[in-house]
Amino acid sequence: MNILVINGPNMNMLGIRQPEIYGRATYEDLKAMISAEAERLGVQVSFFQSNHEGALVDAIQQAYLDKVDGIIINPAAYTHTSVALLDAVKAVGIPTVEVHISDPDSREEFRHVSYVRQACIATVKGRGLEGYLEALRLLRDRAKTQL
Numbered sequence: 001m002n003i004l005v006i007n008g009p010n011m012n013m014l015g016i017r018q019p020e021i022y023g024r025a026t027y028e029d030l031k032a033m034i035s036a037e038a039e040r041l042g043v044q045v046s047f048f049q050s051n052h053e054g055a056l057v058d059a060i061q062q063a064y065l066d067k068v069d070g071i072i073i074n075p076a077a078y079t080h081t082s083v084a085l086l087d088a089v090k091a092v093g094i095p096t097v098e099v100h101i102s103d104p105d106s107r108e109e110f111r112h113v114s115y116v117r118q119a120c121i122a123t124v125k126g127r128g129l130e131g132y133l134e135a136l137r138l139l140r141d142r143a144k145t146q147l
């Protein structure tokens with residue numbers, strides 16, 4: 001199975017600022033962690049990060065053309081604003097897990113809304129970078145039970 005991991009705006013800044021919220025690991029560290037877990041699980045994984053909403057929509061549509069089996073998405077700030085990302089995930093119909101490093105529900109009020117959530121099979125939040133690994137295992141286990 002092949003899984004696409006999508007990260008939204010500023011996620012390339014991980015480990016550089018606000019370590020008290022997002023930790024000290026960099027975006028490169030995150031990719032390495034996920035790749036190691038994917039290899040352990042026998043899953044193919046690829047990555048996409050953009051600061052641009054339309055580019056994220058394009059990546060979701062491309063995942064459909066590429067017959068990707070699952071998407072892990074941290075839309076970052078677009079979580080709280082983007083109907084376009086919600087529509088894209090709904091449109092492609094690919095099992096998608098929403099991940100947040102922090103727990104947006106225990107932060108500012110404006111972070112409590114997630115548009116994309118209603119198109120996702122699960123949300124993992126507040127688990128740090130480990131949340132991405134949990135999402136990976138979730139998608140893998142779901143695929144196994146549906147064989």
Ligand code: CA2
Nearest residue numbers: 010011013014017018076077100101102
């Ligand atoms: O907790 C999460 O994963 C978030 O999706 C991260 C977003 C935030 O807007 C969401 O509410 C919750 C922020 C993306 C990363 O922003 C950084 C800012 C400075 C340094 C490192 C990352």
